[in-house]
Amino acid sequence: MCGAGLATVAHASLAFAQPGNQETTENADQRDNIIIVTASRRAEAIDDVGLAIQAFSGEQLDNLQVNSTEDLQLIVPSLSVSRGYQGIPIYTLRGIGFNTINLSATSTVGTYQDEVALAYPFMNSGPVYDLERVEVLKGPQGTLYGRNTTGGLVNFITAKPEFGDFNGSVAIDVGSEKTLNSEGHLNVPLGENLGVRFAWRTEDSWDGWQHSVSRNDSLGEVHRYGGRVTIAAEPVPDMRIEVSGNFWINKSDTLAAQAVGFTPNTDPANGTIFSLFNAPGLPGFVAGNANNWNSDTADWQPEELRAINIGRGTGIDRPNQEDSDFYGLRAMFQFDLTPDLSFISLTGYNKVTRDATYDWSGAPYEILSQHAQGEVESISQEMRFQGTTGPAEWVVGGYYANDTVLDTNQTLLGENANVGAIRGTILTPQASLGGSSIFDLFNSFGYTPADVMTSFRTYHDMAEFDVETWSLFASVDWELSPELTLTTGVRYTKDTQDYAGCSRDFNGSMLPNVNLFNRAFFFQVYGALVDPIAENQCNTFDVDTLSFGIVESTLKEDNVGWRGALTWEPNDDMLLYASASRGYKSGSTPVNAANIATQNRPARQEQLTAYEIGTKLALANRSLKLNLGAFYYDYKDKQLAVYFADPIYTTLLRLDNIPDSRAYGLDGDLTWFATEELTISLAGTWLQTEIEGYVGIDAGGGTFDYDGFEFPYSPEFSGSATVSYDTPVSDTLGMRAILNGRYQSSTASTIEDFAPLEIDGYGILNASLAIYDRGGLWEASVWGRNITDTYYWSSAATNANTAVRFPGRSASYGATVRFRF
Numbered sequence: 001m002c003g004a005g006l007a008t009v010a011h012a013s014l015a016f017a018q019p020g021n022q023e024t025t026e027n028a029d030q031r032d033n034i035i036i037v038t039a040s041r042r043a044e045a046i047d048d049v050g051l052a053i054q055a056f057s058g059e060q061l062d063n064l065q066v067n068s069t070e071d072l073q074l075i076v077p078s079l080s081v082s083r084g085y086q087g088i089p090i091y092t093l094r095g096i097g098f099n100t101i102n103l104s105a106t107s108t109v110g111t112y113q114d115e116v117a118l119a120y121p122f123m124n125s126g127p128v129y130d131l132e133r134v135e136v137l138k139g140p141q142g143t144l145y146g147r148n149t150t151g152g153l154v155n156f157i158t159a160k161p162e163f164g165d166f167n168g169s170v171a172i173d174v175g176s177e178k179t180l181n182s183e184g185h186l187n188v189p190l191g192e193n194l195g196v197r198f199a200w201r202t203e204d205s206w207d208g209w210q211h212s213v214s215r216n217d218s219l220g221e222v223h224r225y226g227g228r229v230t231i232a233a234e235p236v237p238d239m240r241i242e243v244s245g246n247f248w249i250n251k252s253d254t255l256a257a258q259a260v261g262f263t264p265n266t267d268p269a270n271g272t273i274f275s276l277f278n279a280p281g282l283p284g285f286v287a288g289n290a291n292n293w294n295s296d297t298a299d300w301q302p303e304e305l306r307a308i309n310i311g312r313g314t315g316i317d318r319p320n321q322e323d324s325d326f327y328g329l330r331a332m333f334q335f336d337l338t339p340d341l342s343f344i345s346l347t348g349y350n351k352v353t354r355d356a357t358y359d360w361s362g363a364p365y366e367i368l369s370q371h372a373q374g375e376v377e378s379i380s381q382e383m384r385f386q387g388t389t390g391p392a393e394w395v396v397g398g399y400y401a402n403d404t405v406l407d408t409n410q411t412l413l414g415e416n417a418n419v420g421a422i423r424g425t426i427l428t429p430q431a432s433l434g435g436s437s438i439f440d441l442f443n444s445f446g447y448t449p450a451d452v453m454t455s456f457r458t459y460h461d462m463a464e465f466d467v468e469t470w471s472l473f474a475s476v477d478w479e480l481s482p483e484l485t486l487t488t489g490v491r492y493t494k495d496t497q498d499y500a501g502c503s504r505d506f507n508g509s510m511l512p513n514v515n516l517f518n519r520a521f522f523f524q525v526y527g528a529l530v531d532p533i534a535e536n537q538c539n540t541f542d543v544d545t546l547s548f549g550i551v552e553s554t555l556k557e558d559n560v561g562w563r564g565a566l567t568w569e570p571n572d573d574m575l576l577y578a579s580a581s582r583g584y585k586s587g588s589t590p591v592n593a594a595n596i597a598t599q600n601r602p603a604r605q606e607q608l609t610a611y612e613i614g615t616k617l618a619l620a621n622r623s624l625k626l627n628l629g630a631f632y633y634d635y636k637d638k639q640l641a642v643y644f645a646d647p648i649y650t651t652l653l654r655l656d657n658i659p660d661s662r663a664y665g666l667d668g669d670l671t672w673f674a675t676e677e678l679t680i681s682l683a684g685t686w687l688q689t690e691i692e693g694y695v696g697i698d699a700g701g702g703t704f705d706y707d708g709f710e711f712p713y714s715p716e717f718s719g720s721a722t723v724s725y726d727t728p729v730s731d732t733l734g735m736r737a738i739l740n741g742r743y744q745s746s747t748a749s750t751i752e753d754f755a756p757l758e759i760d761g762y763g764i765l766n767a768s769l770a771i772y773d774r775g776g777l778w779e780a781s782v783w784g785r786n787i788t789d790t791y792y793w794s795s796a797a798t799n800a801n802t803a804v805r806f807p808g809r810s811a812s813y814g815a816t817v818r819f820r821f
Contacts, residue, residue, distance in 0.1 A: 039135050039155070040477075041144055041386065041395055047616060050487075050567035050577025052138035052629050052667055054683075058131040058159060064722070064740055065768065065783060066134075067201070069111070069124045072154065074742045074764065076136050077718040078667060078685040079109075079154075082749070082795040083806065085360040086372055086409070087254055087322070089121040090795070094138055094631065095663045095689045095714035096151030096608065099641050099749065100655070102591045103354055103374040104407040104465055108606075110145060110153035114244070116330050116348035119148065119403065120376050123326055123352045126226045126248025130185045130199035132157045138667070139610045139631065140583025142561030143475050143489030146399055150583040150608040160242065161195030161232040162187050168821055175814025177220065178206040193234040200227040209810055210256050210298045213289060214364040217302070219320055223251040238336040245329050250322045256298035257804035258793075259362030260290045261756035264700040265650045266417040266801050274650075277420030278801070279365040286363065286802065295791040295810035300359035301366050306412060311450065312508040313457025316357055316371045316412050323355040341387035344397075348380040360797065362804035366415040366457075374407040384473075391479040398472050405465035407591045410506055414457035416801045418649055426452050426517050438520045445532070447512045455512035459539070463501030463591040463600075470494055475563070487565040487579075494558040499589045501600060502538035502550045514539045514548070518595075521648060522546070542597040551600045559584045559605060573618040582609045588639055590655045595646050603655040607636040614667075625671040633663040640712075640751065643697040649800065650701040660692040663711065677727040684719035691751060699754055699798070709751045713795075715761070718744040734774050736781075741765040749796045756803030762792035764808075779818045786811045 035046045035055045046055050054076050056066070066072060069089065070081040080092040084101035091097060091109035098108050103122050111118045118124055128134075134156050141149040166189055173181035185199040208220030228246035235241070262268070268275045268283045289299075300320065307317035329349040336342045354374045361367035384397025413419055426438045427449060433441060439452060475489030505511055515532040518541065522530050528546040533539050538550050565579035589602040614629030637657040644654040669683035689711040698704040719742070726736040743763040750757050765788050770781035789811035796805045 035133060037133070037135050038157070039137050041384075042393070047575065047618075048569065050485075050565055050575060050579065050614065052612065052614060052631070054136045055133055057133050061128070061131055061134065063724075063736070063738060063768070063770075065766065065785070066128060067203075068128050069154070071128070072134070072136065074740060074766065075683075075720055075722065077683050077720040077742060077744070078138060078687075079136060080713045080715075080718070080744070080794075082713060083255065084795065085257070085358070085797045085799070085804070085806070086370065087356060087358055089124060090713065091121060091151070091154075092713040093136075093151040094633075094665065094667075094685065095687050095711050096633065097711070097713050098585070098588075098639055099712045100588070100590065101641075102407055103372070103376065104405045104463060104591055105588055106148045106586065108148065108151040108585050110141065110149040112145070112153060112155040113246075113328070114158055114242075114330055114332070115155065115346055115382075116328070116350070117146075117378075117380060117401070118350060119378055119401070120352065120405075122324075122354065123350060123376070125250055125322075125324065126326055127201040127203055127224055128156065129183050129201035129226060130159045130228070132159045139579075139612060140561065140563070140581045140608055142493075142581070142583035143473055143491045143563045144395070146471055146473070146491060147469060147493055147495065147584060147586050150585045150606065158228065158230065158244070159185065159197060159199065161197040161230055162189070163191075163193055163195050163232075163234075164189050169818060171816055171818040173814050173816045175205075176812045177209050179222070179812070179814060180204050195232055197230045197232075198228070201225070208253060209296050209812070210807075211296055212299050212364070213297050214285075214299055215302065219253040219256050219298070219300070221253045221321075225249045240332075240334045242332040243330070245327070247325065247327045249325045252322050254320045254322060254356055254358035255806055256300045256320070257360040257362035257806055258289070258293040258298050259286050259802040259804050260293070260796075261286065261803040263798050263800060263803065274417050274421045277417040277424060279367070279415040279417070282363060282365055282367075282415075282802075293791070293805070293807070295786075295789055295807055298807065299362060299364050301361055301364055301369060306359075306366065306369060310414065310457060311454025312511070313412075313414060313454055314507045314509065315458075316369060316410065318357050318371065320357050320359055320369075324353060326350070326352040338387075340389070341385065344382075344384050344386065346382040348378070350376075350378045352376050360799055360804055360806075362799075362802050366412060367801050368411065368413045368416060368799035370409045370411050372409040374405070376403060376405050378403045393477040394475065396474040398470070400470045401468070403465070403467040405463075405467065407465070408460065408462040409591075410458060410460050411593065412458050413799075414454075416799070418800050419456045422456055422513050422517055422648075423453050426513065432524075438516050442516045442520050445511070445515055447516065452512045452516070455509055458506045458509045459503055459593070460506040460536075461501070461503050461591055461593060463499065463589070465589070466498040468496045469586065483568055483570050485567045485569075487563065487567070489563040491561045492558070493561065493584065495556070495586045495605070497555040497587060497589065497602065498553075499555070499600075499602065500550055500552045501589075501591060502540040503592070503594045504538045504540075505533060505536050508535045510539055511535065518648070525647065540594045540597050540600065544597075551594070551597045553589060553600075553602055555587045555589070555602045555604070557587055557605045559607070573622065575616040576614070578613045580609070580611050582607065584608075585639065588655060590641070590653070592653050595648055595652060596644070599644050599652060599654040601654070603639045603657050604637055606639050606657065609634040609636075623673045625669075627667075627669045629667040631665060631667070635661040635663065638711075642751070643699060643701070645697045645701050651697060651699060652800075656696065658691055658694045661690060661694075661711070662692065663687065663689040663714070677725055679722075679724045679726075681722045682719070683721075684717065686717055687714055688716065689714045698752055704752070706751055709753070710748070712749050712751060713747055713759075715744040715747040718742070728774060729771075732774055734772050736768075736770045736772065738768045739765070740767070754803070757796045757798070759793060759796060762790055762808075764790060764792070776820055778820065780816070782813075782815045784811065784813045785809070787813075
């Protein structure tokens with residue numbers, strides 16, 4: 001389509017879905033560049049609502065090569081998508097995120113597909129394809145969308161069947177790293193009021209882009225597939241039924257890390273006892289590579305060494321790759337009872353299964369790799385009435401969801417310095433023990449020194465959850481005058497989370513160190529001789545009961561979220577709004593390497609109260625659109641992964657609540673339709689975040705005052721720019737050139753002041769050039785991603801021995817052909 005506009009950002013107003021109309025249309029005049037959205041549960045022009053929102057049509061997403069949830073951050077600068085070391089996405093919007101690594105954790109940024117919650121971020125690991133549009137809503141969305149949207153939400157609206165029109169498309173990509181992708185759809189009318197739509201995307205890259213610096217080995221192959229079928233029917237004029245099923249399968253390689261330093265506890269420069277047990281050659285490897293990594297290098301333990309069973313330590317005999325899948329079902333029933341009243345039922349079922357191995361040693365040693373297995377099954381049901389009564393448009397409804405979760409992993413760390421220190425301590429005579437060793441005094445089990453020196457190679461973390469939530473909600477849009485609208489909304493939510501989990505022995509590997517060292521330590525500290533563990537039993541220690549065992553908890557919480565907003569629209573070219581809202585994220589229980597039971601205690605729900613003012617202006621005969629917004633967030637009980645002062649291992653991780661914190665900033669965007677052919681879009685976010693009065697633990701195990709520290713993954717500035725030039729070159733052909741870039745300033749993956757975990761500022765530049773048939777029958781393009789081959793990393797972590805980075809993808813290039821019929 002010649003002259004199609006890109007990257008529209010608007011700040012829109014809450015309202016409610018107009019009965020019977022939830023489809024999108026776009027004005028053919030690029031100066032209007034209107035996208036119809038349903039962010040407020042009713043179809044309305046994006047320019048007519050007073051909520052901070054960005055929306056992109058399916059065509060825009062195709063042109064900008066948005067093929068995954070991660071790709072959205074290239075065009076939504078206030079959104080950050082990184083991956084924790086277990087490969088779980090971490091979504092952060094305007095600085096509001098949750099830096100957890102667990103499959104079982106929900107996010108502060110909700111993700112939805114056709115209004116059905118994908119409550120767990122890993123559910124978004126499949127490809128993105130055949131969309132009608134995507135909407136990114138900023139700030140708490142608790143009244144209409146419920147829990148776990150304190151930061152905002154992303155709603156993917158898929159393309160629906162079209163009655164009476166048989167059509168389809170096929171696209172093929174070829175590219176670097178032996179890439180071959182395919183995507184398409186087929187729309188089949190089955191009658192005047194019945195249709196079905198099939199859609200798919202496949203992604204294959206047979207050459208890895210990450211190369212080991214110690215040997216001839218690589219990772220980075222991609223093998224990811226997704227499909228969807230949607231049936232829509234309107235059996236009578238006032239009724240619509242939609243039923244859809246979708247899936248994805250991911251067998252791609254997992255991401256390898258780059259070692260750039262040590263933890264304070266294992267740093268050779270600090271001369272600690274733990275640093276003496278670094279793997280031979282590791283300090284030299286880190287020193288030689290810390291400043292020499294680039295965008296396509298990394299390192300990890302050779303798979304053949306990891307697979308070997310050593311003494312009591314069972315290896316991980318599988319490659320570094322995902323073997324994960326997702327299946328989802330959705331049923332929507334809408335019946336218009338009267339022209340002003342509708343009933344809508346929305347039923348969802350989602351199930352994701354994970355089986356993945358990843359190595360985040362960042363070096364060719366057995367410092368830390370994991371085999372993660374888990375499953376999340378989620379069922380949800382929403383029923384609502386919505387309509388118009390006089391000057392008020394309203395919605396009222398209820399929501400119920402039940403999730404069952406299994407989250408486990410086997411950890412392998414035979415050459416981790418902490419493991420070596422424990423082994424050595426068991427066998428070394430100590431003055432505090434009268435010159436005897438722990439091995440001499442506590443070994444009534446017949447363990448040999450060889451058993452000790454091969455113990456603690458592997459262990460198993462496990463957790464089971466049952467989560468139930470229900471809520472009642474109502475919202476009303478009051479038209480006070482033709483120009484002024486008052487929005488009010490409220491939602492009551494009740495959550496219950498049952499948890500059982502622990503760290504435990506794996507096939508006998510933990511028995512010598514737990515039954516000797518841990519029991520000796522707890523005897524010295526608490527004066528109790530703790531009962532030993534047997535094979536595959538829990539080794540998490542409960543200080544209250546002075547015993548090893550499973551940790552159990554039940555967390556019951558409720559809350560009331562609300563929103564109030566005023567929207568003033570004096571004419572078609574100006575909108576002003578002011579709002580106040582409150583949202584909640586439900587409580588969360590971590591899946592940790594838990595030596596002490598308190599590490600697995602739940603963090604209670606967090607609360608965010610948001611205040612925002614904004615404006616949207618159309619200038620210069622609507623050729624220039626300027627949108628500005630200012631926000632202030634008052635944050636209570638922010639959930640954060642922090643250090644725990646462990647009596648044995650110095651520091652381990654747990655979840656905590658930060659009592660008080662805040663975030664504030666400015667959102668802005670400028671879209672200039674310079675000519676019929678040229679569109680320039682700029683967007684940016686200036687952000688300040690601050691923890692207030694929190695005293696916690698630093699990486700060295702000491703008390704530390706974090707007052708004034710910034711949130712993780714919250715750069716002070718992030719911005720994007722898109723330049724699109726789209727013009728006819730003949731009566732039948734058109735040409736489109738797009739340059740798209742994103743920049744963010746420096747940030748960090750944790751709140752601590754630890755240089756190896758900082759994320760430097762970086763910029764990414766993408767480009768494409770296309771020739772297309774002006775009748776819409778075909779298109780051919782060439783493209784490049786990260787064309788400057790910028791070396792950057794989007795996350796960093798420690799594995800209790802080395803500090804590691806996870807690099808972004810190096811430069812890639814390719815070509816696409818697309819046919820439509």
